[in-house]
Amino acid sequence: MRRIKGLAFVFALLLLISSIAACGLLPGGGSNEQDEALVGQWSWDTQVSWLYTFNADGTGTRGSAELETFTWHTRGGNRLVLNHGAGLQDTEWNYTIDGDSLNLTRRGGQLESFDYYRVGQSESLHGVWLWDTSHAYRVEFNADGTGARGFPDEIESFDWFTAGDSLAVDTGSGPHEHWRFVIDSDLLTIDSRQLAGLTYSYIRESAVLDNMEQDTALVGAWLWDADDAYRYEFNADGTGTRGFEGEIEDFEWFTMDGILVIDTAEQWEYSIDDDVLTIENVLVPGADFSYIRE
8 A cells, every 4th residue: 555655756746847847947947938028039239140030829930041949938027948859958048138248147056147239220221322422323222121322333132230339231142241331421331241451431411412512613615725626514493415526425414512413323533623624533543634615
């Protein structure tokens, strides 16, 4: 009889332990759950395209080109447990979230700590930006994470996301581009995180349109000093013509901060000294021309 009672006690104890385990109440603190604050994508601050994805159903992935799958849960407020599949040991992390920043610090063994930023499409980038060197080159960031860039006849599509001050661009034809971006009013500056010294600046298109004008000093006809058969004419309404007789080309123009922009694609620094107009191509060193007022 005592043996039967003893077996009954053992079975009851095992049932209790399995019930506790199912509820996630074993020693180590707290019940198993999926902290909603973790749900989403997080980008590693060292390599923008290396991502953690935590899904609300407790599944997830991590990695860059090749993704590892896992299941996850949180316990005790700041403990993250990753299950990597049959035969593999779970990994446990302490996690802290501060706004859009996530820190993961390995529990036990070798101390490892990593910082991540929540992935999104920063609203500050939305819209069209024009390269400050040539307004013909434009970059467009759409709210849905798609975009396009290039000169009018060489448009390239891409996908993009931001994480903290990092911008990732995926053209589908190679590794992600990683940029650090800063926006100061209507000026966007991007610095490559892969190639030292590679920096570009862009002006928000709306700011360019707001500041463009037709400098009245340019209005009228100008003859090339090397061959007065070549003629420029700038009209006050922003239209114009240029070329030799019989080879006349129409264009539109505006000026901004000492720059003459023709059909968006060309940018010239210009100066007028009495009746002499000098223009220097912004993109082509040494391409400068002089014209005399007709």
